[in-house]
Amino acid sequence: VSNRPRLSVATDVALFTIRDDRLAVLLVQRRSPPFDGAWALPGGFVEEHEPVAEAAARELAEETGIDTVDGHLEQLRTYGDPDRDPRMRVVSVAHVAVAAQPPEPKAGSDAAGARFWAVDDIAANGGPGLAFDHSRILADATEWIRSKLEHTLMATAFCRPPFTIGELRRVYEVVWGERLDAGNFQRKVTGTPGLLVPTEGRATAGAAGGRPAQLFRPGPRTRLHPPILRRSAVDIA
Amino acid sequence: VSNRPRLSVATDVALFTIRDDRLAVLLVQRRSPPFDGAWALPGGFVEEHEPVAEAAARELAEETGIDTVDGHLEQLRTYGDPDRDPRMRVVSVAHVAVAAQPPEPKAGSDAAGARFWAVDDIAANGGPGLAFDHSRILADATEWIRSKLEHTLMATAFCRPPFTIGELRRVYEVVWGERLDAGNFQRKVTGTPGLLVPTEGRATAGAAGGRPAQLFRPGPRTRLHPPILRRSAVDIA
DNA sequence: GCAAAAGTGTTCTATGTACACCCATGT
DNA sequence: ACATGGGTGTACATAGAACACTTTTGC
Numbered sequence: 001v002s003n004r005p006r007l008s009v010a011t012d013v014a015l016f017t018i019r020d021d022r023l024a025v026l027l028v029q030r031r032s033p034p035f036d037g038a039w040a041l042p043g044g045f046v047e048e049h050e051p052v053a054e055a056a057a058r059e060l061a062e063e064t065g066i067d068t069v070d071g072h073l074e075q076l077r078t079y080g081d082p083d084r085d086p087r088m089r090v091v092s093v094a095h096v097a098v099a100a101q102p103p104e105p106k107a108g109s110d111a112a113g114a115r116f117w118a119v120d121d122i123a124a125n126g127g128p129g130l131a132f133d134h135s136r137i138l139a140d141a142t143e144w145i146r147s148k149l150e151h152t153l154m155a156t157a158f159c160r161p162p163f164t165i166g167e168l169r170r171v172y173e174v175v176w177g178e179r180l181d182a183g184n185f186q187r188k189v190t191g192t193p194g195l196l197v198p199t200e201g202r203a204t205a206g207a208a209g210g211r212p213a214q215l216f217r218p219g220p221r222t223r224l225h226p227p228i229l230r231r232s233a234v235d236i237a
Numbered sequence: 238v239s240n241r242p243r244l245s246v247a248t249d250v251a252l253f254t255i256r257d258d259r260l261a262v263l264l265v266q267r268r269s270p271p272f273d274g275a276w277a278l279p280g281g282f283v284e285e286h287e288p289v290a291e292a293a294a295r296e297l298a299e300e301t302g303i304d305t306v307d308g309h310l311e312q313l314r315t316y317g318d319p320d321r322d323p324r325m326r327v328v329s330v331a332h333v334a335v336a337a338q339p340p341e342p343k344a345g346s347d348a349a350g351a352r353f354w355a356v357d358d359i360a361a362n363g364g365p366g367l368a369f370d371h372s373r374i375l376a377d378a379t380e381w382i383r384s385k386l387e388h389t390l391m392a393t394a395f396c397r398p399p400f401t402i403g404e405l406r407r408v409y410e411v412v413w414g415e416r417l418d419a420g421n422f423q424r425k426v427t428g429t430p431g432l433l434v435p436t437e438g439r440a441t442a443g444a445a446g447g448r449p450a451q452l453f454r455p456g457p458r459t460r461l462h463p464p465i466l467r468r469s470a471v472d473i474a
Numbered sequence: 475g476c477a478a479a480a481g482t483g484t485t486c487t488a489t490g491t492a493c494a495c496c497c498a499t500g501t
Numbered sequence: 502a503c504a505t506g507g508g509t510g511t512a513c514a515t516a517g518a519a520c521a522c523t524t525t526t527g528c
Contacts, residue, residue, distance in 0.1 A: 448477030
């Protein structure tokens with residue numbers, strides 16, 4: 001029980017939200033080598049007696065000032081390539097989190113900055129290259145959240161309750177980058193009982209007018225049967 | 238970079254195969270505390286400079302004598318509860334593997350035994366209780382493999398090529414525990430090109446006769462569009 | 475001939491999509 | 502009045518399930 005190899009275990013978190021009608025992820029700017037000045041997913045080392053998910057939430061709060069108490073935090077997968085950190089062996093358990101309307105991030109003492117980046121801008125020309133293998137992690141996390149919307153109502157995590165079905169539909173449209181038929185979407189999410197529970201009152205109409213919508217909160221069920229499939233996923237067939 | 242907490246990182250492997258028309262998983266019997274005499278998933282500690290997946294394959298071979306060179310080995314998820322091992326903090330990266338027709342397992346020096354157990358018998362009365370949190374891991378692994386068959390042709394990993402479509406269908410029926418319509422299944426897996434490539438020759442008819450079937454090998458594509466859904470999954474709707 | 479498995483054809487039903495249409499509000 | 506988003510109704514196309522039916526083998 002004594003001479004077992006002992007490795008560093010870390011967590012990285014991809015915290016998604018929607019900013020200016022675009023899917024965005026929270027990044028921190030490093031201010032020490034390696035990758036000094038580069039942007040990276042927030043994260044850090046797991047303490048000796050700390051649950052892994054708790055470490056993810058703690059590091060997120062320390063480095064960006066954003067709490068995930070209300071948001072979802074789920075494990076994505078573990079990245080264990082021996083060379084992924086040039087300094088030493090670090091096995092990282094990556095997580096995905098979602099926040100509805102997070103406050104402005106504040107860079108912690110270790111970081112030179114912290115801000116949300118539109119996911120599409122990160123890989124694009126002029127976007128920041130990410131440190132370590134975080135480009136890979138972010139790509140996996142993005143595909144994960146897109147796919148998750150197909151089978152669950154996790155989209156509600158992007159909305160502060162109470163919310164309207166129109167707001168929920170806009171989450172899908174932003175995350176997937178495609179338009180959905182409003183009427184059909186309405187039926188799909190209201191069809192299975194327990195997904196959404198109606199709330200007293202109605203939303204006020206937008207600046208452009210329109211009929212005030214029914215307000216909802218997330219219900220006890222989250223699984224979508226049948227799933228709502230992306231066009232892009234269907235097209236592969 | 239120096240005083241980072243260092244934890245033990247382990248892997249556990251759920252190696253599935255089909256024995257006697259039942260879904261079976263490979264277990265080893267412990268012969269030292271804790272859980273002395275109990276059955277557990279094969280696994281062990283990740284070495285300092287070793288990729289995680291490699292550690293899983295190595296430990297599997299050391300403890301059971303079964304190589305996974307031909308079979309699939311994929312990461313499932315990571316279990317990091319601080320109390321999951323009573324001795325010390327161990328974070329375990331669980332994997333799922335599939336073997337077509339593995340040789341008889343041979344218990345390694347650390348183990349009192351190694352054998353395949355029908356998955357249904359493990360949780361049942363008279364079945365062995367599993368050590369650590371391996372019941373949970375096995376439950377997750379079982380659901381994972383069942384769900385994987387819906388969206389991919391991973392079922393081919395249970396068959397030694399060349400195989401017939403009937404053999405492939407029997408994999409689905411055993412893993413899911415439900416009957417599938419032979420004709421519809423045939424069309425589903427042959428409908429998308431690239432999933433299965435026909436091979437020279439035909440299978441010999443079984444003892445009970447029957448028309449000899451076309452032989453196939455796994456093709457370059459593995460994704461099923463549209464998916465083949467279980468009844469049990471549909472029923473939840 | 476009979477049983478059994480492979481493979482094809484066909485019908486029926488369910489479900490998703492597209493789109494028309496009314497409702498309720500702001501300007 | 503008109504634009505805008507909410508919500509409902511409906512017709513059409515399509516995909517999957519159920520099942521009949523032919524083919525090819527062993528006994």
